[in-house]
Amino acid sequence: MKKFLRNFLYFLVPLLLLMVICLLLPSTPRASKSLLFAEIKKDSLLQHVDSPRIIFVGGSNLSFGLNSEMIEDSLKLHPINTGVHFSLGLKYMLENTIQYIKKGDLVVLIPEYAHFNRDYDAGSEELFRSVVEVNPSKLKLLDTRQLMHLIPYMPKYAFSKLMTSEYYHVEESDIYSVNSFNRYGDVYTHWNLKRRFFLTEKNATGYINPEVADGIKKFAAGVHERNATLLVSYPCLQDISFHHIEPLIREVEKLYQRDKFTILGTPERYMMPDSLIFNTPYHLLKTGVDHRTSLLIDDLKNYHYWLN
Amino acid sequence: MLFNSFEFLLFLPVVFTLYWFVFSQSLRWQNILILIASYFFYGWWSIPFMGLLALSTLLDFLYGFQVASPNRKRAKLFLWLSIINNLGILGVFKYYNFFAHQFQEGFELLGLHTNPVLLNVALPIGISFYTFHGMSYVFDIYRQKQKPVSNFVDYAVFVSFFPLLVAGPIERANHLLPQVQKPRAFNYSQALDGCRLMLWGMFKKVVIADSLAETVDKMFNGYQHYNGLSLILGAVAFSFQIYGDFSGYSDIALGTAKLFGFELLSNFRFPYFSRDIAEFWRRWHISLSSWFRDYLYIPLGGSKQGKAKAVRNTFIIFIVSGFWHGASWNFIAWGFIHAVGFLPLLLLDRNRKNVTDVVAQNRRLPGIRELWQMCATFTFVTLAWIFFRADTMSLALNYLKHIGQSIISQPHQLSMLEGKSTFTYIIPIVLGDWWLRRDERKLRMVRSPVIRKLLYWVMAILILSKFSSNSSFIYFQF
Numbered sequence: 106m107k108k109f110l111r112n113f114l115y116f117l118v119p120l121l122l123l124m125v126i127c128l129l130l131p132s133t134p135r136a137s138k139s140l141l142f143a144e145i146k147k148d149s150l151l152q153h154v155d156s157p158r159i160i161f162v163g164g165s166n167l168s169f170g171l172n173s174e175m176i177e178d179s180l181k182l183h184p185i186n187t188g189v190h191f192s193l194g195l196k197y198m199l200e201n202t203i204q205y206i207k208k209g210d211l212v213v214l215i216p217e218y219a220h221f222n223r224d225y226d227a228g229s230e231e232l233f234r235s236v237v238e239v240n241p242s243k244l245k246l247l248d249t250r251q252l253m254h255l256i257p258y259m260p261k262y263a264f265s266k267l268m269t270s271e272y273y274h275v276e277e278s279d280i281y282s283v284n285s286f287n288r289y290g291d292v293y294t295h296w297n298l299k300r301r302f303f304l305t306e307k308n309a310t311g312y313i314n315p316e317v318a319d320g321i322k323k324f325a326a327g328v329h330e331r332n333a334t335l336l337v338s339y340p341c342l343q344d345i346s347f348h349h350i351e352p353l354i355r356e357v358e359k360l361y362q363r364d365k366f367t368i369l370g371t372p373e374r375y376m377m378p379d380s381l382i383f384n385t386p387y388h389l390l391k392t393g394v395d396h397r398t399s400l401l402i403d404d405l406k407n408y409h410y411w412l413n
Numbered sequence: 414m415l416f417n418s419f420e421f422l423l424f425l426p427v428v429f430t431l432y433w434f435v436f437s438q439s440l441r442w443q444n445i446l447i448l449i450a451s452y453f454f455y456g457w458w459s460i461p462f463m464g465l466l467a468l469s470t471l472l473d474f475l476y477g478f479q480v481a482s483p484n485r486k487r488a489k490l491f492l493w494l495s496i497i498n499n500l501g502i503l504g505v506f507k508y509y510n511f512f513a514h515q516f517q518e519g520f521e522l523l524g525l526h527t528n529p530v531l532l533n534v535a536l537p538i539g540i541s542f543y544t545f546h547g548m549s550y551v552f553d554i555y556r557q558k559q560k561p562v563s564n565f566v567d568y569a570v571f572v573s574f575f576p577l578l579v580a581g582p583i584e585r586a587n588h589l590l591p592q593v594q595k596p597r598a599f600n601y602s603q604a605l606d607g608c609r610l611m612l613w614g615m616f617k618k619v620v621i622a623d624s625l626a627e628t629v630d631k632m633f634n635g636y637q638h639y640n641g642l643s644l645i646l647g648a649v650a651f652s653f654q655i656y657g658d659f660s661g662y663s664d665i666a667l668g669t670a671k672l673f674g675f676e677l678l679s680n681f682r683f684p685y686f687s688r689d690i691a692e693f694w695r696r697w698h699i700s701l702s703s704w705f706r707d708y709l710y711i712p713l714g715g716s717k718q719g720k721a722k723a724v725r726n727t728f729i730i731f732i733v734s735g736f737w738h739g740a741s742w743n744f745i746a747w748g749f750i751h752a753v754g755f756l757p758l759l760l761l762d763r764n765r766k767n768v769t770d771v772v773a774q775n776r777r778l779p780g781i782r783e784l785w786q787m788c789a790t791f792t793f794v795t796l797a798w799i800f801f802r803a804d805t806m807s808l809a810l811n812y813l814k815h816i817g818q819s820i821i822s823q824p825h826q827l828s829m830l831e832g833k834s835t836f837t838y839i840i841p842i843v844l845g846d847w848w849l850r851r852d853e854r855k856l857r858m859v860r861s862p863v864i865r866k867l868l869y870w871v872m873a874i875l876i877l878s879k880f881s882s883n884s885s886f887i888y889f890q891f
Contacts, residue, residue, distance in 0.1 A: 106433065106599050106601075108601055109599075109601050109604050109605065112605070113608070116866070116869065116870070116873075119870070120870065120873055120874070120877075123874075124877070256419065257418075257419035257880075260877035260878075260880055261877060261878055261879065261880050263877075264874050264875075264877045264878035265878045267874060267878065268878060302631065302634075302635045302638060304630070304634055
């Protein structure tokens with residue numbers, strides 16, 4: 106047994122040491138081009154853009170689904186699109202954004218439906234990279250549970266730095282790059298591209314994680330404390346995927362109504378025909394982006410009319 | 414709990430430490446620990462379904478005593494009770510909705526509209542495996558090959574031993590139970606061999622199978638957009654994905670068992686080097702095919718009651734084997750195709766060739782004839798896999814139709830990069846298996862200990878660089 110444990114440690118310890126060394130290495134050329142680094146620009150927008158502001162909070166249904174210039178021209182507000190990646194997790198998105206909310210801001214929360222039936226503090230490899238590689242100061246936003254969820258991603262992140270593909274023949278992605286975003290935070294590099302193959306959303310039940318509902322309420326309270334206004338709306342979603350997850354969508358709708366949020370539009374209004382979809386059920390071609398933005402502008406104008 | 418998960422990386426050392434350092438002096442407590450650990454392992458997925466596992470285990474344990482009765486009528490009655498019980502559990506959770514849909518469609522053809530009640534229940538993980546454990550135990554008692562076990566803990570460990578609980582291998586009572594019942598001493602070589610097997614299994618699963626999965630998913634989900642050559646590549650990629658995934662799981666299971674002093678039945682013996690379909694089925698998912706041979710084929714008469722019955726029995730076991738994998742016509746079609754492929758060998762009495770030797774037994778490379786035989790067998794198996802992988806019969810048939818129609822060119826061709834990366838993953842597994850084919854249980858691939866250790870580190874780094882807790886094993890769905 107001693108010999109076995111000794112040999113096992115001889116095998117394991119160098120691996121662990123190598124992992125720690127790799128963790129401390131700087132970002133690889135491939136990783137440094139990742140769209141996750143756009144978070145830095147978006148945080149800068151949140152800090153420096155002047156009022157009156159309209160801030161969109163959610164995942165990539167926003168980054169690949171909004172034309173903020175149209176919003177600026179129509180509504181005379183300064184839009185900030187904070188959408189980066191679904192896998193950062195809703196808790197992180199909300200807690201990162203709330204610290205930048207100022208008096209008078211109009212905050213529009215549009216999370217993807219899949220946020221509602223998973224762990225509120227879920228965050229995948231993208232969140233790990235975000236807090237380790239992009240901006241380590243964001244570690245303070247994570248609680249113990251989030252940190253525990255992220256530990257399994259550590260070996261993959263560390264050892265990926267040893268792969269030659271991270272250093273050689275590194276081509277910047279045409280759409281998932283830090284340079285894919287315009288000055289408002291919209292992804293625009295796909296606007297001239299054609300549709301790509303993707304899988305539809307799988308069937309979902311009507312289960313909603315109560316922690317997600319509580320988290321959104323807490324965010325709403327935080328927005329109100331800062332004398333800002335919160336509106337909620339529904340993400341753009343491919344029609345086929347919409348029907349697959351309809352039980353979940355209905356529950357999200359009920360949740361918003363029950364908790365008396367100010368809601369823009371309906372889920373059906375933002376259900377997009379397949380011809381407008383780009384490369385995932387939530388991402389839109391340019392025609393889809395403009396169409397969805399028009400719908401949102403109309404809903405915002407109706408809200409403003411109602412307010413007045 | 415998955416083998417390729419962070420939780421398992423914490424679970425295994427804890428159980429190992431308790432097993433060898435706290436309870437090593439007491440066989441009884443070691444077995445109790447294994448049982449608790451196994452239920453914890455299973456309960457990580459679903460606590461309610463632990464109850465089903467426990468119930469199935471208890472019933473077969475009790476049936477065993479009755480089946481051992483000298484009164485053969487009584488013994489037969491309880492044997493049938495065990496079969497009905499186990500198949501009933503399988504029937505309800507796995508096959509009820511399928512039959513309900515078939516009846517509904519049957520009635521629709523007669524112009525009668527029905528609305529059957531469907532069960533909205535998840536398929537309990539491992540149900541197809543632990544029910545077969547229980548049935549084989551009771552069958553062996555009935556045939557007087559096995560005595561009933563008086564200690565419930567020992568029997569429960571046999572049924573629910575965590576390395577094999579969710580995806581096999583399907584063990585036999587007369588192989589695993591004696592190991593459970595006798596004291597186990599730590600064996601350095603066995604434990605080291607176990608670690609090597611786990612490493613190789615994880616490599617096949619995480620590095621090979623999961624990497625190929627992306628190409629396979631693209632091909633099967635969007636076959637309309639790819640040309641024939643790409644679709645053929647997709648089918649070949651799936652052949653290696655399922656092999657890497659399932660044999661990888663089996664290797665991890667066998668390796669983990671070795672850490673605790675157990676030797677499990679080998680489940681794969683380099684099936685893609687088979688020279689005919691009969692040999693393939695002696696090398697692929699060996700524990701299942703031998704189970705069907707011993708408990709279905711032979712009781713039906715096997716091949717001893719004339720050719721006609723042998724053909725009938727062959728079709729029965731292949732179709733049942735397909736159906737065991739899933740309640741869907743495409744799995745039944747997969748089984749049927751294999752039966753058709755097996756048939757010529759059976760009729761020409763060539764199904765018992767290549768039983769003991771391995772291809773290129775005393776040579777480094779296969780001969781031309783052997784190479785041709787391996788390629789032909791692999792091609793047949795790969796075509797059949799299309800039915801296994803496709804979600805439905807129509808998808809499988811359309812996939813094949815597209816291969817035929819668009820063998821030359823169509824939009825969205827698979828890029829050279831993807832073609833190259835697919836073969837990058839296939840080549841190591843082929844070379845590794847070829848190297849090991851004469852001695853599959855010993856993973857001393859390289860004689861030099863220094864180079865061997867470096868190779869193990871490289872494998873570990875590759876595994877960890879691709880490690881993802883989100884990737885489950887294909888056979889978990891059965």
